[in-house]
Amino acid sequence: MTIQWFPGHMAKARRQVTEKLKQIDVVIELLDARLPLSSRNPMINEIVGEKPRLILLNKADLADEQVTELWMRYFKNQGIRTLPIDALSGKGVNKLPAYCQELAADMLNKRAERGMQARAVRIMILGIPNVGKSSLINRLAKRAVAQTGDRPAVTKAQQWVKMGDSLELLDTPGILWPKFEDQMVGLRLAASGAIKDELIDFTEVALFVIAYMMHYYPERLTERFKLKQLPEDRVEMLEEIAKKRGCLVSGGQVDYDKAAEIFLRELRSGKMGVISLERPEDWEMAEPIGKPLSLSQADF
């Protein structure tokens, strides 16, 4: 699904989320474990405010476990609890109810002090498109309440889904936009498959990922493409990939775009192993790896 994120739509999305939040005790912020900050809404702290929050690092099955640990530490330092999960297989999801109960303890205690009846903790899921919100809702509800993947925009009344006696989940997630102002974010989202292929320049995105892998995962490249040594730069690396995958045009020239597309498909299908596309330190670097991509708000 491509969402046309124009300023009016962002304001509307924010209003809708803010409205839903009034009924919520604990917010579940869903991020992509491979690119947590790039898959995060830039105004999330302002939107969520002081409400207790849990960050779920979804698609952890596709991320580098060691890097996921660095991210958990990063968010812990900001006072936010994280849980890596895989919404498809359900791995990690069973810990969620206990975490939500802990985060809602203040609210529950206050109610008890005032002599009010105990009630279920109400939670909702917030995240950018394609991060796995519907997959998680279906997993938590143990049935298909939210549709995943491509679907027409169908509006239906929101409902609470009971999760045991102590938790209630809002069956419609809050959809927010990513950070458009940062072009590196666009590259990471494109690499992860979050942006429609028709809208991306394969070569640009592949060169970004190649540069990243030459730095952090050089042996994956040499092993996958059977190279004795790593080439000098990323363009040479893409040339090698083109040669290995038979992407040649007449006159012996290489077809960069075809090679880039093949490379990205191999990356996304996990053929190069689990890979994280950003690390906390990338956000502190003066010269980021890779070059910017020109994406507009309408591309998401």
Ligand SMILES: Nc1nc2c(ncn2[C@@H]2O[C@H](COP(=O)(O)OP(=O)(O)OP(=O)(O)O)[C@@H](O)[C@H]2O)c(=O)[nH]1
């Ligand atoms: N490998 C892996 N894939 C996942 C996981 N969670 C979701 N996906 C896939 O990611 C894609 C997007 O999942 P959805 O649940 O539709 O995401 P969403 O956030 O509801 O997306 P929108 O409806 O666009 O807002 C689907 O192809 C899912 O199968 C996960 O934990 N691991």
